[in-house]
Amino acid sequence: MTMFGLKESEVATLVRAVSVGGGEDFDRDAIEERFARATWSGLAEPGDRLAGRAIQQLGAVRALTAVVEHWDPERFAATLSADGDAVGDDDMAQAIDRWMPRLKSNTALIALRQAARFGARLLTPDDTLWPSRLNDLDWHAPSALWVRGTDEALAGIERGIALVGARAATGYGEHITMEASAGLVDRGYTIVSGAAYGIDGMAHRAALASHGLTVAFLAGGVDRFYPSGHDALLGRIVENGVVISELPCGSPPTKWRFLQRNRLIAAASMATVVLEAGWRSGSLNTAGHAATLGRPLGAVPGPVTSAASAGCHRLIRDYDAVCVTNPDQMAELAPLEHALLTIDEVAGAEQSAASSSAGSDSSSPRDTDAVRLLDALSARSARSADDVAARSGLAISTVRAQLGLLELDGRVTETERGWKRVASERSRRA
Structure with a gap:
């Protein structure tokens, strides 16, 4: 038998190999759903609104079938419009044109093989360890996640606070970040960041040094760590925390994907704190996503003469960020009693942010x-x-x-x- 024109036995073997728990109880429908979501993660760029809408309204399998069978834009748009706001034929045609160059029969199989080789797992919204706050992104939510790390850290995202900031961090910024990360870990929080140089890297290191949980969202595949200078750090996070991407293995990081990655950091966390940022720092993009999603937003002030803190002062002055100066004040942004689940509870159970960014000029x-x-x-x-x-x-x-x-x-x-x-x-x- 075949599945999307591929041998069903091969698809099933690979899907089970990268599924949480081994997927032994998966029936054909479950395997087909996971394979379709794995395919969509490479077919559409992160944050693709129409791809997300098609997956939500039609289901990942039927949406992929529509692309494979080359539905014309009018039929595709009419099917989506039947369950919600009208979709323009031109918008649908452009979306199909975006997806078609990547529609190759073996692309998802290659990504699954690479994931199995690196010990990565495929996570879908049906999994109990799926970060539930990502669903707030609605049509901009990821179709699936590729993860490397521990189940404890995945569950710990429910208690996560994002610590972000400039790559070109000063000694002041790194010191504040180290104290913030260690202090929040001591209070039971998980540290969420993007593994970049500067503030992100220090947030992860301090969490690990304090024997806490930390989560790194990447802008490329989890099989190719970026930046390369953080190979060792990301390896330690895999052992003691979790590394996550919405892109399949083999995907390179790009500027666009870094911006889209920021929406996941903001959405998955209870609150976001910007520790040091210049006037146009990329971390302000993360802050914009947090504000759009209604997540608590904090910013640490710095010397008024420091250009490295100008972005934080801008957030406080113009975007209603809360001025925070220590871990206690950061914890007040998102008290732990509001966290949803602990690891034990998880084991027994279950927008448009992509277009907004506070403190950065809107792009056409x-x-x-x-x-x-x-x-x-x-x-x-x-x-x-x-x-x-x-x-x-x-x-x-x-x-x-x-x-x-x-x-x-x-x-x-x-x-x-x-x-x-x-x-x-x-x-x-x-």
Whole structure:
């Protein structure tokens, strides 16, 4: 028998190999659902609204079947519109054009094999360890999660507080972060962050040093740690905490995926605290997602003369962030009695944030497409428009239009072999 044109026995073996508990009790429907969600995690870019809506309204299996069977945009849009607000035929056509370049029969199988090789597991909303707060993202919620780590840390997300901040942290910022992380761990919280250099890394290290639980959300596959300088740190988190991504194994991190990763950090946590951030720090994007979701938001003040704390002061002054200076005040943002489940309870049981960001300028769809397209191009090797479409998750028509505009701006160039990103002056000098 086959499943989406693949051998059912092979699909079932791989799905069970990466499922929590081994999936021995899964029937065919459960296996098909998990495989469909695994496929969607690589088919659509993180935060894709129409992909999320299709999965929610039709179910992951039927939604994937619609793509595999090449439903026309009018039929697809009408099916979704029947259960909610109308979906425009043009929007649906663009979504299908985004997904089709990645629709290859063996892509999900390769990701599942890689996950099994690295000991990663596939988590879906049907699993009791699924972080329930992610459901607040609605149509922007991930179709599935790929995780490496302990069940205790996964359950501990329900008691999580996000500690985020600048990569270029000062000694002051790192000191405050170390005290905050250790103090919150001592009070029973799990530390959630993004494993970046600077504040994120210090938050994870201090949690581990205090024998606490910590969770790292990545912008690429859990089989390829990023940044590479944090290989050892992420390895320790796998042993004592958990590393999570909504992207399948083999997926590279990109600027767009970092921004989308931030919505998971904010959504999964009880509260978010920005410890040190410049005026335009990426951590303000996480703060924006937290505010949009109605999560408590705190910011640590710094010296008024320090540009490294200007973003925190901006959050306090303009975006109603609570001024917090120690672990006790941070804990007041989200008292633990409001946490949903403990590890023992879990063992026995169960928007649009992606478009908002406090403290950062709003981007037009064209700007967003340009970022994704530039991420997909190389300054060294030429790539065809079809290849760029598959890498960026953009429709081929959008890619061709954007390439023309970016060429006029002098940011890309076309060669006989394809398109290349123009290296910056700084890169050329380096």
